[in-house]
Amino acid sequence: MDKRPIVEAMQRFYESQNISFHVPGHKHGALSELPRAFIDVMKFDYTELSGLDDYHHPESIIEEAQVLLAKTYSAQHSYFLVNGSTVGNLAMVYATCREGDRVLVQRNAHKSIFNALELVGTLPIFLTPEWDEVTHTATHISMATMKGAIEQYSDAKAIILTHPTYYGVTNPTMFEVIKMAHSYGIPVLVDEAHGAHFIATDEFPMSALEMGADVVVQSAHKTLPAMTMGSYLHIHSKLVSKDKVNRYLRMLQSSSPSYILLASLDDARQYIGTYSRGDYQLFLKTRMQFVESLRTIKSLEVIEVDDPLKLLLRVSKYTGYSLQKQMEHEGVYVELADPEQVLLILPLLKARHQFPYAEIRMKIKSAVEKCLKLQRDKIDIDYSHELQALSTLAVSYHDLQNKEEEFILYTKAAGRICAGMVIPYPPGIPLFVRGERITTTKLKMLADYLASGAMIQGEHDLGNKHLLVLKEEKI
Ligand SMILES: Cc1ncc(COP(=O)(O)O)c(C=O)c1O
Structure with missing residues (x-):
């Protein structure tokens, strides 16, 4: 090994x-x-x-x-x-x-x-x-x-x-x-x-x-x-x-x-x-100390998930983007931010390593304090839409190859066939997939993402409120 x-x-x-x-x-x-x-x-x-x-x-x-x-x-x-x-x-x-x-x-x-x-x-x-x-x-x-x-x-x-x-x-x-x-x-x-x-x-x-x-x-x-x-x-x-x-x-x-x-x-x-029990014990101990120390920061919520290498941080009433920005001003760069939180990937330390967690905690504290001085910017996004358990493409990948495309205002796109993926990124989950029919429920989610300031990747022109759709009459 x-x-x-x-x-x-x-x-x-x-x-x-x-x-x-x-x-x-x-x-x-x-x-x-x-x-x-x-x-x-x-x-x-x-x-x-x-x-x-x-x-x-x-x-x-x-x-x-x-x-x-x-x-x-x-x-x-x-x-x-x-x-x-x-x-x-x-x-x-x-x-x-x-x-x-x-x-x-x-x-x-x-x-x-x-x-x-x-x-x-x-x-x-x-x-x-x-x-x-x-x-x-x-x-x-x-x-x-x-x-x-x-x-x-x-x-x-x-x-x-x-x-x-x-x-x-x-x-x-x-x-x-x-x-x-x-x-x-x-x-x-x-x-x-x-x-x-x-x-x-x-x-x-x-x-x-x-x-x-x-x-x-x-x-x-x-x-x-x-x-x-x-x-x-x-x-x-x-x-x-x-x-x-x-x-x-x-x-x-x-x-x-x-x-x-x-x-x-x-x-x-x-x-x-060659990762050993001793390595894990050091990792766990320093991680726990870090998490506990973050929990003493006023207004900061710390969320642990299944993977101990990941940690979510939230400041109530503020988007993850605002927290991310303030953390970056302190020189702390996170993996991603979304409308709710920021995601940290912790280092998989071995027993021989040291990581300046105490110093980082101070920087995060300062970022949170600066965040709290900003205007509150979090918009509650309603994620509770009922989505179909199973869905298929309205136009197959094969047929998509021969279709013409056009940009239209997203507010007018209900019922049309999407021609470009629309992925709020991070977290990188496609809202629209090429070949899918655009629904009003999804357009509402898109409006929420846009209002929350999410970055949206894919083939679109959402800066000008446009989506790429198949150039054809409503089906
Ligand atoms: C779930 C998932 N799969 C695949 C990839 C692509 O991985 P890579 O960047 O190694 O190509 C990513 C990248 O972020 C990812 O998050």
Whole structure:
């Protein structure tokens, strides 16, 4: 578990002071005019040279590191991803579905899942998640909804779930859903982008892999000490072909992987693979002290979720955006803000680490005090709309390809077919999906999001109050 085959090989390569007549063109940083610290990193920016293996056909250090990765996560096969969980999500959908296949998908999925479904040309059935009154976020699919969906669409080629949510809320029905899906011969694909650390100790939530999921994708860069874009994909399945997943990973990823990224994935694997009880005890102790110290800040509400690495902070009557702004003035940058709160991702400390929690608490206190001096800006958003448990596209992905599109005022869009995803981001849950009919209920939610100052990603022009819709008469 202690070995880091890629890191060790790169270190040896560096020490041998080889001359570069190969890519990349910066020649170990020699030609770069970036600041010194950047160039120090570029010295390790290698490519697939003798002794450094081949990313897409690994036989030595990358193969060895990926075997260690599979062992660490108790998977049959594991892969390092250099294009984030985004590419893992694409590959798992491509490997299991064909054009016209039905897929059951949790609606509060990341946009990469929606992109994958569209690229493949699937017929998705979107499952509406439960609403959590504590975190004010959408969570998992209830067993009743899931059961109904599997029974109605027993020919589905895959079930796609997200676990945990961005906010660290886990899925209590996952185990049962996987069991039921397997009894129908349907593989379960899990976007576990926020759960790469779950295997640290038994006190963390259970990983989808442990619960029997067929393919699990994790953003190592989100919660482990890996560099941005570094992710893992694990397969443990009788239903999904590892060769197919691997083929799509080869098609979808660069033929020039970043070795710095691969090294950081190798290192992060060793980090989590050697995480000890002592490490956990230190993590827990410092975390508890931090949480308790935050609870003494007047007007600050601290909300703990299933994942101990996530923490929500709220100041009553103020949006998360206002708190975020004040925290940033104090030099404290959070993972995300929404109309209710900010989300912190805490560091997965080991026993040898220190983190300046006391100092941070002072900064947060100051941010809260400054926030309280501002004009109150929180608008109560009514999330209690009854949404259909299951929904499908009004116009299939295949048919969408040939349709013309236009921008219209969103207030006039009820009944039209949406042509661009509309995703309040964060938290990244699509309000409208391409090909869906626009309803008045959803338009009301959109108006609330806009009024609350949420950032809304996707293909739209909401700055000018316009949505992208199919150019055709009302259907
Ligand atoms: C739930 C979820 N899945 C997938 C992704 C994409 O991950 P990556 O940034 O590693 O490509 C994200 C990114 O925020 C995410 O939140």
